[in-house]
Amino acid sequence: MSDSSEPDATSGDPTGSRPEADASDAGDAAAGVTSRVRDAAFDDEIPPSVPGESKLVETNGVTLHVVEAGPADGKLLILLHGFPEFWYGWHETIRPLANAGFRVVVPDQRGYNRSEKPAEVGDYRIDELAADVAGLIDAYGRETAAVAGHDWGAAVGWWLALHHADRVSELVAVNVPHPSVFEETLRRSWEQRLKSWYFLAFQVPGVPERVARAANWRLLVRGMRRSSRPGTFTPDDFARYRQAWSRDGAFSAMLNWYRAVVRERPAPDRERVEVPTLVVWGADDEFLRSAMASASVDRCADGRLLMVHDATHWVVHEEPVRIAEAVAEHADDLPPGARE
Secondary structure (H helix, E strand, O other), X not given: OOOXXXXXXXXXXXXXXXXXXXXXXXXXXXXXXXXXXEEOOOOOOOOOOOOOEEEEEEEOOEEEEEEEEOOOOOOEEEEEOOOOOOHHHHHHHHHHHHHOOOEEEXXXXXXXXXXXXXXXXXXXXXXXXXXXHHHHHHHOOOXXXXXXXXXXXXXXXXXXXXXXHHHEEEEXXXXXXXXXXXXHHHHHOHHHHHHXXXXXXXXXXXXXXXXXXXXXXHHHHHHHHHOOOOOOOOHHHHHHHHHHHOOOOHHHHHHHHHHHHHHHOOOOOOOOEOOOEEEEXXXXXXXXXXXXXXXXXXXXXXXXEEEEOOOOOOXXXXXXXXXXXXXXXXXXXXXXXXXX
8 A cells, every 4th residue: 555645755756846945954055965955745754752854865866765853064874774664763763863963864775665666676786775875975965974774774884884985984783794794604504594584585576575465564563573572662663664664666675675685695895894883783683693793893993892682683672772872972073971
C-alpha cells in the first residue's frame, strides 16, 4: 500500500513551489548549504519529540530525504541507518546530538522510505551508497563530516572511510565490522554463515517481498522484537516502520542492497582505516559474532572499542543516550572535558 496522498521524492516535484526564505534559510546559506538542499512538505514524518525538519537533497544522481537538526553552522554529523529501518532508527539520538552543537543530518538512504528508489540491483552497489554520503557532505557545503552508522549504515561508513578518507573526520561504526573482517569471518566460521543465512534468502526474486509483507509485516516485526531487549520497540515505532516498508518499491529496493553485495562481493582497495574510528557493539547481537568488533579495531590506525553489555544488535534503540554521548565525544573537535 503506497501513501499516494503525500508527495514523495520520486514524484515530479516533491515540494511544490519553494516558500519564502526565512531565518533558517539564511542560516543555512551562511553555513554554505547549496541549492541541492530544499524543503520537503512531509508534515507527519517527524514526531513531535524529535527536533528537526525534512529536506530533500540531490546527491550522486538521486534525491534523498533527510532530517536535519541543530545549529546550521555546527560541525556536520551524518547518521546512517541500517536494515530494515530508515532515518527514524536514530530518532532518539537527534536531540542530544543537536543540543551538543552538531549539525545533524539523518538521511533515508537510497531505496528507503521517502528517498528515491532506483530500479536496478546494480544501483545499490556499495560504491554508490558511499558516494551518496560524500554527495551529502558536498550538498551541505562542507569538506568533511563525522559519520556514524548502524548495521548497513556502518557498512557504508566503513566503505566511505576506506575510499574517501579525506571526507570523513571521524567514524562511529555500530554493530557491523570492517568489511574485510566480515568477509574473513564468513569464510572460516560456519557459525557466522548460519547467522547470515538471510543474505542468500534475499537473493530469490520476489519471494522475500511477498513473505515479508504477509500479515501486515508480521515476520519483520516479530524478528525485531525477538532480537531486541523487551520493550525496545513500541507500537508507534512499528506503525512508522510499516508505513516506510509499504511505500511503493521500498522493500524491493531495501533488499537490493543485499542482492548487490552478494553479486559483486566487493573488496576494499585498502585494509587500514586512517580515520579516527569508534566501534560500538551491543554484546548480545544474535546476527554477528562479537569477536569481529575487536578485530575491526585492529584494522584502524586510531581505533577504540565500546562494548555495550546487556545490549543487542539494536543498541542504538536500547541505549540511545549512551550512544549519543559516545558519538558526541568521539566527534568533538575539543579534547575531553574542554567543554565543561
